[in-house]
Amino acid sequence: MQELLVQIFSYIRGIWLRRWPMLLTAWIVCGVGWVVVLKMPDQYESSAKVYVDTKSVLQPLLRGIAIQGDINQQVALMSRTLFSRPNLEKVARMTDLDLQVSNDAQMDQLLASMKNNATMSAARRQNIFTITFVNEDPEVAKKVVQAFLTVFVESSLGSSRKDSNVAQRFLDEQIKEYEARLDEAENKVKLFKQENIGLMPGSGADYFSRLEQQKGKLKFEKDRLEELQNSRDELSRQMQKEKPTIGLSPTANIFGDGVAHPLDARILDTEARLDELLLQYTDKHPDVIALKEVLVKLTEQRAMDLEKAKEEIPEVADATPLQQNPVYQQLKIA
Numbered sequence: 001m002q003e004l005l006v007q008i009f010s011y012i013r014g015i016w017l018r019r020w021p022m023l024l025t026a027w028i029v030c031g032v033g034w035v036v037v038l039k040m041p042d043q044y045e046s047s048a049k050v051y052v053d054t055k056s057v058l059q060p061l062l063r064g065i066a067i068q069g070d071i072n073q074q075v076a077l078m079s080r081t082l083f084s085r086p087n088l089e090k091v092a093r094m095t096d097l098d099l100q101v102s103n104d105a106q107m108d109q110l111l112a113s114m115k116n117n118a119t120m121s122a123a124r125r126q127n128i129f130t131i132t133f134v135n136e137d138p139e140v141a142k143k144v145v146q147a148f149l150t151v152f153v154e155s156s157l158g159s160s161r162k163d164s165n166v167a168q169r170f171l172d173e174q175i176k177e178y179e180a181r182l183d184e185a186e187n188k189v190k191l192f193k194q195e196n197i198g199l200m201p202g203s204g205a206d207y208f209s210r211l212e213q214q215k216g217k218l219k220f221e222k223d224r225l226e227e228l229q230n231s232r233d234e235l236s237r238q239m240q241k242e243k244p245t246i247g248l249s250p251t252a253n254i255f256g257d258g259v260a261h262p263l264d265a266r267i268l269d270t271e272a273r274l275d276e277l278l279l280q281y282t283d284k285h286p287d288v289i290a291l292k293e294v295l296v297k298l299t300e301q302r303a304m305d306l307e308k309a310k311e312e313i314p315e316v317a318d319a320t321p322l323q324q325n326p327v328y329q330q331l332k333i334a
Contacts, residue, residue, distance in 0.1 A: 046141035047132040048149055079120040082131075082152055088114055091147040095140065118148065231279070238275050263302045270295045 015022070081087075088111045092098040097114070101107045117134045131148050135141040274291045281288055 041136045043134050043136060044138035044141045045132060045134045046138070046145040047130055048145050049128055049130050050149060050152065052127050052129055081155075082120060082148060083115050083118055085111060087148075087151050087155075090151055091144060094147040094150070095143040097140070097144075114144065118144070234278055238278065241271070263298050263305070267295065267298050267302065270298060 089098075089107075092107075092110060092114065097110060098107070101110050114133075119132045121130050121132070122128070131145055131152075133141050133144045133148070135144065270291060274288065274295060277285065277288050277291065283289075
């Protein structure tokens with residue numbers, strides 16, 4: 001630290017010893033500088049800020065190019081587009097600067113000077129750009145900046161109109177395509193409804209209600225079929241108990257089951273009443289049980305009478321039936 005202080009003090013001492021030559025040199029340099037500055041022409045700077053939708057403006061330029069959304073790249077592309085030779089020539093004609101040149105070389109020199117004096121920079125806010133132009137004449141600087149803004153706006157509007165027309169044509173084509181698809185789908189739906197007119201929802205009842213209705217009808221028919229089968233079985237059982245024919249001829253002299261008996265009419269009448277009850281009730285019904293008991297007693301009584309008749313008449317001739325059993329015929333028809 002002591003060595004550093006010693007060195008600093010030595011520098012100060014050297015400057016103090018040479019102060020007069022240094023002051024003389026400084027005054028000479030300042031005088032020359034003041035003369036040069038006084039001889040330099042005045043420079044006026046004109047600037048304008050503009051908001052640019054970079055997505056719509058740069059999209060045609062960046063089509064097919066994979067780049068990141070860097071603000072410096074956007075500014076470079078905007079400057080390259082705005083300060084191109086066609087735009088510079090248009091600005092020169094709008095500001096009457098082209099009247100100062102008489103040949104192509106002078107025109108090239110003028111365009112190069114305009115391009116060097118014009119700049120575009122980005123502000124802190126996004127999509128805000130500043131166009132600046134420097135010139136010796138303030139009116140020229142202002143006119144050039146205004147011309148750059150006009151050219152930029154016109155080119156942007158032209159691109160926007162072009163993009164809008166392309167988008168409009170694309171939307172019209174998409175609308176026509178979707179209309180064709182919609183018509184095709186509606187025709188398919190119409191054909192399907194025609195083929196399934198009775199099964200579609202809204203044609204009286206939906207699918208599930210019709211399904212439940214058909215299930216109810218199926219259950220009803222099954223119950224009815226079971227009832228008819230039971231009746232058929234009962235009629236078959238009753239037919240097994242009946243004989244196809246009843247009665248004998250007056251000249252026949254019979255014994256056994258073919259012998260006419262006074263109880264035959266009551267037995268037949270009891271069996272007929274029992275058959276009628278069995279068609280309505282089961283075997284456990286009290287009326288059915290009572291008729292069965294009466295029928296059993298009548299049958300036993302008839303059997304006892306026939307046994308006595310067999311003992312009294314040892315032989316009988318063949319007997320022929322007199323008529324068919326009506327109860328048997330009715331059961332057969334049922």
